[in-house]
Amino acid sequence: MEYGGGTVYDPKTVESVKREQPAWEAQAKKMLRSDEIPTRTTLSGLEVKPVYTPADVANIHFSEIGWPGGYPMARGLYPLGYLVTPWMNQQVMGYGLAEHSRAVFDRLVAEGMEGYFGHKVMNLVFDNPTKGGIDPDWPEAKGHVGVGGMNFSNLRDLEILTNGLDLATTNISMITGDTCLYALAAYVTAAEKQGFDRKVLRGNSMNWLLKNWHVDNMSFPAKNALYLTGELIEFASQHMPLWNTLNISGYLMREAGANAVQELAFCMAWGREVIRHCINERGLNVDDFAGRFGFQISAHMDLFEEVAKMRAWRIMWARMLKEEFGAKNWRTWQARFHVHTCGHALTAQQPLVNIVRATIQSLAAVLGGTQSLHTCGYDEALTIPTEESHRLTLRTQQVIMYETGVTNVVDPLGGSWYVESLTQQIIDEAQKIIDHIEEMGGYVAAIESGYLRRVVNEEAYKYHERIRRGERIVVGLNKFQIEETEQPKIFHFDPGVEQEAIRRIRQLKAERDNAAVEAALKRVREAAQARDGLMDSILEAVTVYATQGEVMNVLKGVFGWGWMP
Amino acid sequence: MVKGPIRVLMTKLAFDAHDRALRYVSAKLRDAGMEVIISRFHLVEEVVNTAIQEAVDVIGVSIYTGGQIVVAQDLMELLKARSATDIKVVFGGTIPTDDVQRLKDLGVHDVFPPGTPPEVFTASIERLVRGEVSV
Numbered sequence: 201m202e203y204g205g206g207t208v209y210d211p212k213t214v215e216s217v218k219r220e221q222p223a224w225e226a227q228a229k230k231m232l233r234s235d236e237i238p239t240r241t242t243l244s245g246l247e248v249k250p251v252y253t254p255a256d257v258a259n260i261h262f263s264e265i266g267w268p269g270g271y272p273m274a275r276g277l278y279p280l281g282y283l284v285t286p287w288m289n290q291q292v293m294g295y296g297l298a299e300h301s302r303a304v305f306d307r308l309v310a311e312g313m314e315g316y317f318g319h320k321v322m323n324l325v326f327d328n329p330t331k332g333g334i335d336p337d338w339p340e341a342k343g344h345v346g347v348g349g350m351n352f353s354n355l356r357d358l359e360i361l362t363n364g365l366d367l368a369t370t371n372i373s374m375i376t377g378d379t380c381l382y383a384l385a386a387y388v389t390a391a392e393k394q395g396f397d398r399k400v401l402r403g404n405s406m407n408w409l410l411k412n413w414h415v416d417n418m419s420f421p422a423k424n425a426l427y428l429t430g431e432l433i434e435f436a437s438q439h440m441p442l443w444n445t446l447n448i449s450g451y452l453m454r455e456a457g458a459n460a461v462q463e464l465a466f467c468m469a470w471g472r473e474v475i476r477h478c479i480n481e482r483g484l485n486v487d488d489f490a491g492r493f494g495f496q497i498s499a500h501m502d503l504f505e506e507v508a509k510m511r512a513w514r515i516m517w518a519r520m521l522k523e524e525f526g527a528k529n530w531r532t533w534q535a536r537f538h539v540h541t542c543g544h545a546l547t548a549q550q551p552l553v554n555i556v557r558a559t560i561q562s563l564a565a566v567l568g569g570t571q572s573l574h575t576c577g578y579d580e581a582l583t584i585p586t587e588e589s590h591r592l593t594l595r596t597q598q599v600i601m602y603e604t605g606v607t608n609v610v611d612p613l614g615g616s617w618y619v620e621s622l623t624q625q626i627i628d629e630a631q632k633i634i635d636h637i638e639e640m641g642g643y644v645a646a647i648e649s650g651y652l653r654r655v656v657n658e659e660a661y662k663y664h665e666r667i668r669r670g671e672r673i674v675v676g677l678n679k680f681q682i683e684e685t686e687q688p689k690i691f692h693f694d695p696g697v698e699q700e701a702i703r704r705i706r707q708l709k710a711e712r713d714n715a716a717v718e719a720a721l722k723r724v725r726e727a728a729q730a731r732d733g734l735m736d737s738i739l740e741a742v743t744v745y746a747t748q749g750e751v752m753n754v755l756k757g758v759f760g761w762g763w764m765p
Numbered sequence: 766m767v768k769g770p771i772r773v774l775m776t777k778l779a780f781d782a783h784d785r786a787l788r789y790v791s792a793k794l795r796d797a798g799m800e801v802i803i804s805r806f807h808l809v810e811e812v813v814n815t816a817i818q819e820a821v822d823v824i825g826v827s828i829y830t831g832g833q834i835v836v837a838q839d840l841m842e843l844l845k846a847r848s849a850t851d852i853k854v855v856f857g858g859t860i861p862t863d864d865v866q867r868l869k870d871l872g873v874h875d876v877f878p879p880g881t882p883p884e885v886f887t888a889s890i891e892r893l894v895r896g897e898v899s900v
Contacts, residue, residue, distance in 0.1 A: 331782075334780070340807040343831075343832040344832045344835075348830040415783055417782055456784075549880055581859060581879050582878075668882060
């Protein structure tokens with residue numbers, strides 16, 4: 201449904217506002233005893249005025265804002281917002297072995313962590329060796345198995361993780377690195393062994409193979425990363441209609457240093473590149489796959505900028521999908537996003553202050569209309585959160601959801617002269633960057649040339665220099681410091697995890713049919729070389745218990761592996 | 766006594782994500798007149814090889830997702846085995862407070878928690894290498 205409507209204020213009102221403006225300015229100058237009215241900038245460096253009026257939104261047509269659930273989705277994806285579907289509490293979890301992560305999941309569910317329609321949500325992060333395609337018994341893995349995420353090396357791990365769960369009502373996000381094809385294959389196989397058809401499975405593959413330039417991990421070269429991204433999308437869009445196939449991560453760009461405008465622009469460019477690949481190289485129809493894309497975005501400390509960014513996000517995505525790619529289904533226009541509160545805004549100094557930061561960031565995400573939310577623990581500037589701190593983040597979301605009344609009204613900041621104006625300002629600035637990337641030849645070209653990394657590094661440097669010079673105040677870090685005596689409780693890892701993971705994988709290799717594994721890995725190599733039937737070959741390899749490291753080694757050999765520029 | 770600019774190898778595990786701090790710290794050390802080499806490693810041997818080949822005065826290890834104790838144990842042992850204990854070793858990053866002392870007990874010369882001002886880590890490295898802070 202589309203809506204019409206003229207500008208949001210009639211010209212008479214705007215004119216009278218403009219007439220009154222000089223009087224306000226005169227009063228301000230008089231109070232300041234200065235001829236210059238100061239202006240400030242947002243955290244991303246956008247200049248903002250000291251006050252906003254209808255004159256600032258005089259050119260905006262109501263159709264550019266519209267109704268919640270209506271094009272261009274500025275005000276949210278659904279007509280009734282949180283009144284009907286509150287955001288999902290999607291806390292990142294996962295450490296140790298599969299059974300440890302399952303225990304954390306069971307505890308969070310028991311404490312009220314809930315997704316849409318009462319579904320369970322498992323937002324599962326894997327450890328670094330897993331993300332990099334390294335098995336726990338390889339020398340590189342030493343000291344890192346099960347640290348900062350769950351170790352996952354083969355089908356058995358996911359069998360343990362999912363044992364006895366109703367996978368038709370469990371929404372699992374697998375935070376993998378470059379192992380996403382293997383991880384999806386293993387999840388599908390584990391589910392089917394328990395009697396669930398792949399068609400009913402719900403969840404999310406991060407499939408963010410194009411992210412590695414901004415977190416600086418080794419990776420497949422960008423062109424091949426795009427191919428592999430498309431492989432997962434094509435498979436899932438044909439066999440797993442409820443599965444979300446791509447998570448475009450602005451959050452990680454932000455952690456690397458990008459500002460809010462860059463985050464938005466880069467994500468749009470990334471999405472555009474993948475959509476073009478799926479249409480042009482794979483012959484898919486945009487309405488058959490793009491509705492299953494989502495975003496993971498950051499909420500930093502500038503509350504209004506974040507809200508405006510999220511509103512701009514929905515508008516730009518909807519416009520691109522509808523107008524550029526001709527998507528007809530309104531669900532395809534929806535920019536669905538998960539917000540992760542900003543990690544690098546947290547301080548190791550006076551860590552309890554981080555509770556306040558994460559609360560404000562969470563509120564920004566909610567006012568911005570997020571679909572799901574992860575709130576950082578106060579101790580995350582030091583280590584992974586303790587059980588107590590993890591619980592507190594869930595309670596933070598629950599207080600916002602149940603006690604504050606902010607869920608009573610859809611898009612409560614819509615119509616704010618400032619927020620509408622800032623939304624437009626962010627769209628305009630982001631569009632310039634998107635156009636620039638287009639001129640360079642698109643997102644992959646912008647990675648390959650080193651452009652993205654360079655501008656993000658520069659932005660990070662500026663951010664830290666502003667803190668160092670005291671131009672930006674971070675409470676407890678560069679101002680209001682105290683002598684700290686008490687340290688927060690620290691989460692301790694069980695050193696036995698690594699030994700047990702190694703024991704298990706050795707046992708697996710002794711018990712499985714190794715000839716079948718060899719044959720399956722050969723087929724993976726052939727499919728990868730031929731660029732034909734890759735996902736099916738990985739499913740076969742998973743079934744005979746080839747490990748993720750073994751499969752990833754084949755892929756690295758065929759597609760290349762190294763540092764992005 | 767080291768003459769000329771101090772040479773620092775700034776390094777990080779290959780699969781340890783988020784290199785923002787590594788890059789900022791490296792930039793600030795360069796701003797302070799030091800020569801900085803950035804590397805990533807899978808195995809600690811690679812760090813020691815590079816440090817010796819490049820004749821660095823200091824190795825700086827940046828940590829985000831943990832593993833600092835294991836890395837420090839292997840690194841300090843290997844430096845000893847290769848008679849390269851004149852190279853100073855510092856760690857920085859999201860390191861739990863009770864690991865700071867454990868790292869120092871292993872022979873790590875200094876540890877910088879998140880938010881350490883550039884003046885502090887720069888001065889510490891100067892002091893470690895030159896025995897004093899140059900003005």
